[in-house]
Amino acid sequence: MNRVKTLETERLILRQWEPADADFVLDLYSRWEVQRFIGNPPQVMTDRAQAEERILAWRAMDHPVHAVWAVQVRASGELAGTLLLKSIPASGGSLPLQPSGDTEIGWHFHPDHWGHGYATEAAAAVLAYAFEGGLPKVVAVTAPANTASQNVCTRIGLVHQGQTGRYYNTLCELFELPVHP
Numbered sequence: 234m235n236r237v238k239t240l241e242t243e244r245l246i247l248r249q250w251e252p253a254d255a256d257f258v259l260d261l262y263s264r265w266e267v268q269r270f271i272g273n274p275p276q277v278m279t280d281r282a283q284a285e286e287r288i289l290a291w292r293a294m295d296h297p298v299h300a301v302w303a304v305q306v307r308a309s310g311e312l313a314g315t316l317l318l319k320s321i322p323a324s325g326g327s328l329p330l331q332p333s334g335d336t337e338i339g340w341h342f343h344p345d346h347w348g349h350g351y352a353t354e355a356a357a358a359v360l361a362y363a364f365e366g367g368l369p370k371v372v373a374v375t376a377p378a379n380t381a382s383q384n385v386c387t388r389i390g391l392v393h394q395g396q397t398g399r400y401y402n403t404l405c406e407l408f409e410l411p412v413h414p
C-alpha cells in the first residue's frame with residue numbers, strides 16, 4: 234500500500250521512496266557537504282545497506298500526515314533530494330531522545346540540484362500539505378551556520394524565533410509557522 238501522498242508542483246514530483254532508490258540515497262547521504270549540518274554529531278552514510286534501511290524506515294512511518302518524500306525533477310526524472318515532515322525529538326538526558334510533540338519540516342538535497350529553487354518549491358508544497366492535514370504547528374531547526382537552509386525557511390514563510398536548545402540536545406536556530414493561528 235502506498236501511504237505517502239504524492240504531491241506535484243510546477244517542476245517537481247514528491248513521491249514515496251522506493252527500495253530501488255537506494256543508490257541515490259547513498260550518494261546523497263555519503264556526502265559531507267550534505268550531512269555536515271545534519272545529526273548530532275553529523276555522520277556520513279557509508280554503505281548501501283544503510284541506505285536500504287533508511288528507505289524502509291521512511292516507508293514504515295505510520296502517521297496520518299507525517300511522511301518523508303523523494304523529490305524528483307519532472308523534466309529529467311532525476312531524484313533531487315528528500316523532504317521530511319516528522320516528529321522532532323525533545324532534548325533530554327537519556328537516549329533515544331523522546332518525541333517533543335512538535336512536527337518539523339526538513340530538506341536534504343543533492344548538490345547537483347542546489348541553486349534551482351527546488352528545496353523551496355518542494356518545502357512550500359509540504360507546508361501546504363501539513364496545513365491541509367490539520368497539524369497545529371510546524372517548526373524547522375537549522376544549525377546556526379546553515380544559512381542555505383535558513384534561507385529556505387524564510388522563503389516558505391517560516392519566521393525566525395531565535396535560538397533554542399529545546400530539540401536534539403543541541404543549540405539550533407528555530408523557525409516556526411503557526412499553521413492554525
Ligand SMILES: CC(C)(COP(=O)(O)OP(=O)(O)OC[C@H]1O[C@@H](n2cnc3c(N)ncnc32)[C@H](O)[C@@H]1OP(=O)(O)O)[C@@H](O)C(=O)NCCC(=O)NCCS
Pocket residue numbers: 266267268270271339340341342343346347348349350351352353354374375376379381382384385388
Ligand atoms: C539547504 C538546501 C536544501 C538549500 O538548497 P538551495 O538549492 O540553496 O535552496 P533552494 O532550493 O531554495 O534554491 C535557492 C537558490 O536557487 C536559486 N534559483 C535558481 N533558479 C531558481 C528558480 N527558478 N526559482 C527559485 N530559485 C532559483 C536562487 O536564487 C537561490 O540561489 P542563491 O542561494 O544563490 O541565492 C541545500 O543546501 C542542502 O540540501 N544542504 C544539505 C542538507 C541540509 O543542510 N539540510 C538542512 C538541514 S537543517
